[in-house]
Amino acid sequence: xxxxxxxxxxxxxxxxxxxxxxxxxxxxxxxxxxxxxxxxxxxxxxxxxxxxxxxxxxxxxxxxxxxxxxxxxxxxxxxxx
Numbered sequence: 001x002x003x004x005x006x007x008x009x010x011x012x013x014x015x016x017x018x019x020x021x022x023x024x025x026x027x028x029x030x031x032x033x034x035x036x037x038x039x040x041x042x043x044x045x046x047x048x049x050x051x052x053x054x055x056x057x058x059x060x061x062x063x064x065x066x067x068x069x070x071x072x073x074x075x076x077x078x079x080x081x
Contacts, residue, residue, distance in 0.1 A: 016028050
């Protein structure tokens with residue numbers, strides 16, 4: 001496993017220490033690893049959402065009204081239930 005050294009302000013270091021001592025994490029390293037894992041997951045979520053948005057934009061405009069679209073969705077849901 002790689003090793004990384006970082007500099008933190010005193011307030012940030014105290015915050016990390018407090019999180020580690022709060023019982024949810026074994027130590028400061030585990031807390032930092034969890035933060036990185038959460039950020040990686042958030043970035044994956046953003047990429048998935050962006051892909052959906054891009055797909056929607058690429059699909060073009062609909063000739064249906066919003067009411068028609070919602071009605072169609074409701075009908076699909078009731079048929080699948």
